[in-house]
Amino acid sequence: MSDDQVASSPRGSKTARGLTAQGGGAQGKAAGSQTLARGLLALEAIAGQPQGLTVNEVAQRLDVHRTIAYRILVTLAEFRLVVRSSDGRYRAGSGTVTLARGYAAGVREAALPVLRRTADELGATVALISAEGDEAVAVAVVEPQTVDYHIAYRVGSRHPIGVGAAGLALAALRLPSPGEPAAVAEVRERGYARTFGQIEPGAFGVAVPLHTADPALHLCVNLITAREDVVDAAVPVMRAVAEEIAALG
Known part of the structure; x- marks a missing residue:
């Protein structure tokens, strides 16, 4: 059998098809990597904009056609990494919380x-929000062991951002936006939030934002008590606690 016959044999054709498939696989991987990179860039851009981004704005950021941007956003939305609001803008979705919890868990443990030390020192429930x-x-709630009566709540308790001391402290970690409540700007300026009765009737709250190395991780330390004298003494302590925890993270 000649070399020409070998090259034209079915076996030779199969080998050629295999080489073509391998080449296509390499191209497919490159295309997949590009798509992944674009998806991550889109997610990063949206997460950095509390007001969200439109499809056109995402397309401009990625330098791609609007159709490609839309397909990327649809995929991200399927995994709840972004959500399309009623105004047509895409904002970070609940799926990003799951991704962040790995890092937040480390901060929580630290x-x-x-x-615990702060709750016992101040005689009030202290939490990481x-x-x-x-x-x-x-995400973490510690009750004091040094007093018989105190206000408490459980891990997983939630309320809207912008309400209560913790809600205001977390809102202050976001970029300033037109029309935001004056209370948020005040917290951002003075470095802590203090409220009364916004979440629990008759309860005082003090919360301090955590300025960690990761600006995308929004956390605060929060104290709740029924005693005004405890709140008065708590502000400098809680500010020092926030700095200590932020340094640990």
């Missing part, structure tokens, strides 16, 4: 001893 979408969620 914060617990500090929270995380922003999850438009809600403030308690």
